[in-house]
Amino acid sequence: MVPVTHNLLSGSAVTHVEEVAARAGRTVAWPDWVHGDVLRAYTRIGISQPWEHQANAATMAHDGLHVVLATGTGSGKSLGYQLPALSRLRSDERATALYLSPTKALAADQLRAVAGLDLPGVRPAAYDGDTPRAEREWIRQHSRFVLTNPDMLHHAMLPGHTKWAAFLRRLAYVVVDECHAYRGVFGSHVAHVLRRLRRAAARYGASPTFVLASATSGDPADAAARLTGLDVHAVVDDASPRGAVTFALWEPPLSDDVPPVRSSALAETADLLAAFVRDDTRTLAFVRSRKAAELIASFARGRLDSMLPGLGRRVAAYRGGYLREDRRALEQALLSGELLGLASTNALELGVDLVGLDAVVMCGYPGTRASMWQQAGRAGRAGGDALVVLVARDDPLDMYVVHHPAALFGRPVEAAVLDPSNPYVLGPQLCCAAFEGPLTSSDLSLFGKGAVEAASALAASGALRKRPTGYYWTQRGTPDVDLRGTGGAPVSVVESATGKLLGTVDAGSAHAMLHPGAVHLHQGASFVVDELDLADAVALVHAADPTYSTHPRDITDVSVVSVRSYVDAGPIGLFLGDVDVTNQVVSFQRRRISTGEVIDTTPLDLPPRELRTVAVWYTISPRELSRAGVAPADIPGALHAAEHAAIGLLPLIATCDRWDIGGLSTANHPDTEAPTVFVYDGHPGGAGFAERAYAAAATWLTATRDAINACTCESGCPSCIQSPKCGNNNSPLDKPAAVTVLNAVLSHLPA
Ligand SMILES: [Zn+2]
Ligand SMILES: [Zn+2]
Numbered sequence: 001m002v003p004v005t006h007n008l009l010s011g012s013a014v015t016h017v018e019e020v021a022a023r024a025g026r027t028v029a030w031p032d033w034v035h036g037d038v039l040r041a042y043t044r045i046g047i048s049q050p051w052e053h054q055a056n057a058a059t060m061a062h063d064g065l066h067v068v069l070a071t072g073t074g075s076g077k078s079l080g081y082q083l084p085a086l087s088r089l090r091s092d093e094r095a096t097a098l099y100l101s102p103t104k105a106l107a108a109d110q111l112r113a114v115a116g117l118d119l120p121g122v123r124p125a126a127y128d129g130d131t132p133r134a135e136r137e138w139i140r141q142h143s144r145f146v147l148t149n150p151d152m153l154h155h156a157m158l159p160g161h162t163k164w165a166a167f168l169r170r171l172a173y174v175v176v177d178e179c180h181a182y183r184g185v186f187g188s189h190v191a192h193v194l195r196r197l198r199r200a201a202a203r204y205g206a207s208p209t210f211v212l213a214s215a216t217s218g219d220p221a222d223a224a225a226r227l228t229g230l231d232v233h234a235v236v237d238d239a240s241p242r243g244a245v246t247f248a249l250w251e252p253p254l255s256d257d258v259p260p261v262r263s264s265a266l267a268e269t270a271d272l273l274a275a276f277v278r279d280d281t282r283t284l285a286f287v288r289s290r291k292a293a294e295l296i297a298s299f300a301r302g303r304l305d306s307m308l309p310g311l312g313r314r315v316a317a318y319r320g321g322y323l324r325e326d327r328r329a330l331e332q333a334l335l336s337g338e339l340l341g342l343a344s345t346n347a348l349e350l351g352v353d354l355v356g357l358d359a360v361v362m363c364g365y366p367g368t369r370a371s372m373w374q375q376a377g378r379a380g381r382a383g384g385d386a387l388v389v390l391v392a393r394d395d396p397l398d399m400y401v402v403h404h405p406a407a408l409f410g411r412p413v414e415a416a417v418l419d420p421s422n423p424y425v426l427g428p429q430l431c432c433a434a435f436e437g438p439l440t441s442s443d444l445s446l447f448g449k450g451a452v453e454a455a456s457a458l459a460a461s462g463a464l465r466k467r468p469t470g471y472y473w474t475q476r477g478t479p480d481v482d483l484r485g486t487g488g489a490p491v492s493v494v495e496s497a498t499g500k501l502l503g504t505v506d507a508g509s510a511h512a513m514l515h516p517g518a519v520h521l522h523q524g525a526s527f528v529v530d531e532l533d534l535a536d537a538v539a540l541v542h543a544a545d546p547t548y549s550t551h552p553r554d555i556t557d558v559s560v561v562s563v564r565s566y567v568d569a570g571p572i573g574l575f576l577g578d579v580d581v582t583n584q585v586v587s588f589q590r591r592r593i594s595t596g597e598v599i600d601t602t603p604l605d606l607p608p609r610e611l612r613t614v615a616v617w618y619t620i621s622p623r624e625l626s627r628a629g630v631a632p633a634d635i636p637g638a639l640h641a642a643e644h645a646a647i648g649l650l651p652l653i654a655t656c657d658r659w660d661i662g663g664l665s666t667a668n669h670p671d672t673e674a675p676t677v678f679v680y681d682g683h684p685g686g687a688g689f690a691e692r693a694y695a696a697a698a699t700w701l702t703a704t705r706d707a708i709n710a711c712t713c714e715s716g717c718p719s720c721i722q723s724p725k726c727g728n729n730n731s732p733l734d735k736p737a738a739v740t741v742l743n744a745v746l747s748h749l750p751a
Helices: 006-009 036-044 050-061 077-091 104-118 133-142 148-155 161-169 184-203 220-228 265-278 292-308 322-336 367-378 396-403 423-436 441-446 451-461 507-515 623-627 632-654 689-695 697-711 737-747
Strands: 015-020 067-070 096-100 125-128 144-148 171-176 209-214 233-236 245-250 283-286 313-316 341-344 360-361 387-389 464-467 472-474 491-497 502-505 518-523 526-532 538-543 548-569 572-593 598-603 609-620 661-669 674-681
Touching: 006 015, 006 245, 015 050, 015 396, 036 050, 036 077, 036 104, 050 077, 050 209, 050 387, 067 077, 067 220, 067 548, 067 737, 077 096, 077 104, 077 171, 077 209, 096 161, 104 125, 104 144, 104 367, 133 161, 144 148, 148 184, 161 171, 161 184, 171 220, 171 526, 184 220, 184 423, 184 441, 184 491, 209 220, 220 233, 233 341, 245 396, 265 283, 265 292, 265 313, 265 341, 265 360, 265 387, 292 313, 292 518, 360 367, 367 689, 387 548, 423 464, 423 472, 451 464, 451 472, 491 526, 502 507, 502 518, 507 548, 507 572, 518 548, 526 598, 548 661, 572 689, 572 737, 609 689, 609 697, 609 737, 623 632, 623 674, 623 737, 632 661, 632 689, 632 697, 632 737, 674 689, 689 697, 697 737
Parallel strands: 067 209, 067 233, 096 144, 096 171, 125 144, 171 209, 245 387, 283 341, 283 360, 313 341, 360 387, 491 538
Antiparallel strands: 015 245, 464 472, 491 502, 518 526, 526 538, 548 572, 572 598, 572 609, 609 674, 661 674
């Protein structure tokens, strides 16, 4: 098994090897309530007995308890909800079940699995944006196991609930798969979509049992309760067998050159992928960007073809922008062994079947321990041993974790954070609910804390009208509410010569990835962008084989639109207000692929992208900084470090997620004319986080200072001032000066 392991692990690039012990599985007898047909169907596909956690969760759900099953990747969570739902569908010819997943890929896998059981009368069907109009009516009338996603529920099924009346009336189970994906603003929206679903079901007389599946997490019962608004029981004791996993941390080596040059994480990952594939080891390489997935696949193919011509064909790239058929075909090829290596962007985009691989290589730390274990969980066939390699990128955060394994192993994963009472989510969601049917006072209690106040505010602003029978939606048409808050249509990538649609790129990344001159890779083949037509959301490309890669450079700016509120604390100012965050891709570099050498820099003429949002910011006078002992040269590093730590600590105050927030620090901002730290909501119109930060600024900044102080690292680490999402490669950062700045701010701010 994994014959290259021993050679690799003795190399100097390995900074730590963590052995995760094998675990024996515990099976139990099938619960006696399981329907005979269902039991036979599982037996037929080779499941002779359930694991203990599957049976426990299934029995709770059968008994009508809401349950969350939070166990590892590949522990068979789907049986936990399929057993009670399908048994019910077989024993009650009218009952229905609704399955929700965060991605279409996962729903497609589930559909395949449930359809494969071939149970009469269940008629499982996917109902999503790709479902042809002609099939929708049939699904509503006849399917008893509908697979969809929260977006479809929000945009189509709930507003059109009368068409779904027959389905909702008989709704026995709601399955929420991969529920840890619902976090931050998106998660808070989904929490209300689920409450709207409960209300719609109740309207027709149903009160379904919720079964949730989650990755292992800190407090799954609490997170599931917040997501659904229900009391949820957790099953967390994983009884599935696991092969031993060897988890290696990998620091790309320095060359013998003078001065030495560090090998790139991309090249190391491609080498590892090629070495594993050569040894017939089925391997998945995870990377952070689409571009890197394409490059790694292309590098690894080159390496393999030079060892044995034709071997390169066993490696491919996989990412979300590909067309659905291409993605399914790639997954099948890896499962069948036709492909041995795949470079992929995101664990969530992959199908659930894709576990039991021999090795996983991560090109860079994925940012959270939760994502790291999710990716690592793809490795390890039942009973077999597996290898996971985490390759550090040339970035202080990655370097820190490969030299501090205690930051990764033996610690619980981060809890997903969401806040349904966020007024910026609650208000729009109440409008959606009112559109679906007038909101009575008992409805408002379903929507939780703040709903009564939010409804009367909506009535005061004219969005809703209050009548004796409840709050009514007054506008024409449906409320325009975007669950993901990203905005903009995806850009289609089209080959000019053939008119072929190669794939799509989301609007937010189109400027960076599809600017004129950009090298666009698709399945290892290269294309160069000729034209980016923003009005029609199309990029025209031609096939080419350049020896360079392209690297966009962008500039982020914050400008103050208006101040809503401020605190004048002498040399310190604290502000809440509306800001425009501007991001502009201004130029790109061409770099030789072989050496990384910069060939040239080309300016670009792309319009800036603007985000109007809400920010909290503080200013500190230069004189106060010098009195505190911060030298002018240290100001940028001090403010930048204080900004990162404050963003990291904001979830304490605002129950948001650090990925929902952005920041900017500068030694002199044109609008404030002072050294300034901005922290802003990363969602159009704001999401309420900055507002809470402003209201609790002293508490927030005290916690920030204390966290930096308490960290035992010498000059900064991911636990204090480094950020996994920094646009400046975590540079400059000055840990002691950040503490000095925060002390100065706190000494003036009123408590
Ligand atoms: Zn630290
Ligand atoms: Zn930064």
